[in-house]
Amino acid sequence: MHCNTSDQAKRTEQKPHSGNGIPRFASFDYLRLFAMVLVTLQHGMAVAGYYEQTTWANVNLGQVGVGLFCALSGYLAFSGGAPPAIGWLQKRLWQIYPAYWITTIAAFLLTWAAGTKRIDGWLFLSQIAGTGYFTHGWELINVVSWFISLILLCYVIAFVGKWLGAPRLILVFVAIITLALLATRSEVALSRHVLTFCVAGLIAQTCPRPAVMLAIISSLLCAAFLWPQSFYAAFSIALLALALAWQTSDTRLTSVTRGYVYEYFLVHGIFLVGLARLLPQQKLFSGTIAIALAIVAAVILKKLTERLVTWVRRDDSTKVSTA
Numbered sequence: 001m002h003c004n005t006s007d008q009a010k011r012t013e014q015k016p017h018s019g020n021g022i023p024r025f026a027s028f029d030y031l032r033l034f035a036m037v038l039v040t041l042q043h044g045m046a047v048a049g050y051y052e053q054t055t056w057a058n059v060n061l062g063q064v065g066v067g068l069f070c071a072l073s074g075y076l077a078f079s080g081g082a083p084p085a086i087g088w089l090q091k092r093l094w095q096i097y098p099a100y101w102i103t104t105i106a107a108f109l110l111t112w113a114a115g116t117k118r119i120d121g122w123l124f125l126s127q128i129a130g131t132g133y134f135t136h137g138w139e140l141i142n143v144v145s146w147f148i149s150l151i152l153l154c155y156v157i158a159f160v161g162k163w164l165g166a167p168r169l170i171l172v173f174v175a176i177i178t179l180a181l182l183a184t185r186s187e188v189a190l191s192r193h194v195l196t197f198c199v200a201g202l203i204a205q206t207c208p209r210p211a212v213m214l215a216i217i218s219s220l221l222c223a224a225f226l227w228p229q230s231f232y233a234a235f236s237i238a239l240l241a242l243a244l245a246w247q248t249s250d251t252r253l254t255s256v257t258r259g260y261v262y263e264y265f266l267v268h269g270i271f272l273v274g275l276a277r278l279l280p281q282q283k284l285f286s287g288t289i290a291i292a293l294a295i296v297a298a299v300i301l302k303k304l305t306e307r308l309v310t311w312v313r314r315d316d317s318t319k320v321s322t323a
Contacts, residue, residue: 027246028072029254031239032261035072038065040291043144043269047276048283058228063192066147067232070193071240073151074200077158078167085163092155095262097130099305100148103266104128107142110270116277117141133190144269150190154197161201168205171198182227196233200240213241263305264298271297 042054042062054061104127111117119141126135133140133149140146157174161167178195181187199216208216220234271290279286 025243025246026248026250026254027243028076029250029257030246030248031068031072031243033253033257034239035065035068036257036261036265038062038068039144039265040268040272043272044287044291047272048287059231063232064235066150067193067196067236068239069147070150070154070196071200071236073154074158074197075204075240077155077197078171078201078204082162085159088162089155089159094309096148096151098309099263099266099301100130100145101128102301102305102308103270104142104145107145107270110274111141142266142269144265147265150193153190154194157194157198158201168202171201171205174198175202179223179227179230182223182229188229192229192232195230196236199233199237203237203240210245217241260295260298260302263301264294267297267301268294270294 038061042060042065045051045054045061108119108124108127112119123132123136123139123141126132127140127145130148130152133146138146157170158167161170164170175195175198178191178198181191182195199220203213203216217234217238220230220237224231224234268291271294272287275286275290275293276283279289
């Protein structure tokens with residue numbers, strides 16, 4: 001059962017995401033923008049030497065933003081119809097990898113030219129595959145790309161659920177595992193966000209009534225008292241619930257955010273670090289210029305990626321037709 005009710009149609013535009021039948025909530029784009037602001041603020045402050053100020057009571061600004069992205073991804077992954085699992089995964093990988101590969105190659109070339117970090121073939125291959133965090137932890141080139149490993153893990157979970165035809169069962173199972181990992185502190189960095197992804201997916205699958213949503217959020221908040229890292233899931237799901245209930249329409253801001261936030265996420269760290277090194281005494285100015293350049297780079301990366309994907313797919317279709 002999916003949330004394609006008449007009430008939902010009234011409060012959202014219900015335009016499909018890229019033709020896949022998934023309802024589009026304009027409020028989700030505001031949530032994406034808020035998440036990206038938090039991530040940028042945390043990275044900017046960290047580069048400027050104020051990392052400790054980005055965390056209060058063990059809650060990190062950037063990780064709050066990551067949690068929001070996972071909530072959106074989890075909800076959208078399980079919304080709309082039920083396309084074949086293989087086709088669904090292929091589409092997601094086409095959306096992730098091309099821009100990521102271009103950014104990663106550029107980041108490695110810049111790092112090699114600057115000589116600021118030691119690089120090797122294994123690190124490069126692992127990051128190209130998107131598994132950099134699994135093999136090298138935080139010792140990455142363009143460290144924000146650790147998020148790719150996280151989102152790939154979430155997509156694998158979604159794929160297994162869709163492929164087995166039991167998405168709810170898989171989501172509940174993985175959510176229980178993540179709670180156990182958080183409770184024992186065996187693994188935190190990924191588990192806190194995978195939990196968010198799974199709960200958001202369950203919400204998309206079950207369309208709970210407001211009272212049930214409140215109970216879910218309250219349960220996560222209670223869990224956060226026992227296991228503080230659960231706070232990210234509680235906060236993210238609470239804002240997801242507000243976004244689902246928020247009656248708003250599409251604007252230029254939401255369309256731009258929707259179109260370029262992923263590319264901006266990939267490149268903004270490169271510019272923040274680069275400008276901070278070029279202008280170490282002018283932190284606010286360098287950060288502002290870095291963000292402006294990152295926005296421009298995101299637009300260029302988006303256009304370049306679209307052309308590259310179109311060319312590759314056209315070439316593949318030509319080969320098939322001539323075979």
